[in-house]
Every structure is written in C-alpha cells, then in structure tokens.
Amino acid sequence: MIPIDKGGNPYNNSDVRCLLSLAKPAIGTFNLNSELMKNEFSWIHPNGMQVKRLSVEKVKHLYDGHEVASHTLTHPYMYNLSNEELYHQMKKDKDNLEKLFEREVQGFAVPFDYYDDRIAECAKACGFAYARKSEFTN
Secondary structure (H helix, E strand, O other): OEEEEHHHOOOOHHHHHHHHHHOOOOOEEEEEOHHHHOOOEEEEOOOOOEEEEOOHHHHOOOOOOOEEEEOOOOOOOHHHOOHHHHHHHHHHHHHHHHHHHOOOOOEEEEHHHOOOHHHHHHHHHHOOOEEEEOOOOO
8 A cells, every 4th residue: 555645745646646557456545635625726845845736626536446545624733733623624524535535534644743642532533444644755
C-alpha cells in the first residue's frame, strides 16, 4: 500500500493514479480533506512544492480501485482543537467522503504528524478502523 498525503504530493492526482495503475496490484491510500474539495486550487508549499487540490467533480472516480482515507475537513493543527472540534473535523470528513465515494472510509491520517490519545479515542468514536500519522519523505 502506498499512502498519498495530498498536502505533500509533488505529483498531480492523475500522475499518481497512472503510476499506480502501472504497478498493479499496488493500491494507494489517498488522504483527503472533503471541505477543501469545494473548489480546485493550488499553492506553493514552504518547501517549494506545488500542492494541488482537485474539485469534487474531478475526484469522484479518480480514486476507483484505491483506498480513500479521511485527513480531516480542513487540515487543521489538531493539538489546539477542543474535543468537540476534533470530533467534528474527523466525523464530518468521514461522512462526506463516504457519501461522495459511496463506500466506507476506514482510515484516518493525522495532519501535521500530531498524534495523541485524544485523537486515537476520537478515531474509534468516529468509526475508523485505523488512524496513523503522516510522515513527509523526499
């Protein structure tokens, strides 16, 4: 399994999906933020990479055959969120992604590599099968 964190993906989604289709039976996990898919946009990350966000219309079938995981609604720093905000960011994103992709979302990837017992407990309460940290690699 090849996890793809949208915040750190140097490729556009079509390039990654094409690479994965050549490497069958490889399955990628795409960590998505449903609230950030309302409009397509891009920006330059502080490390110099261009980060692209695709619209809902473009992602609907882009990830067929691959896992879609939650990455929160808006990619916040989670350490300073209240328990209510934490739950909302995780559960609402899971619900949105399940509705969009018409399948169960089992995984949760924590933005910015922050992980603690509150996040683990909240992931269970939201119905995720697993939660993991994201690590940036070059």
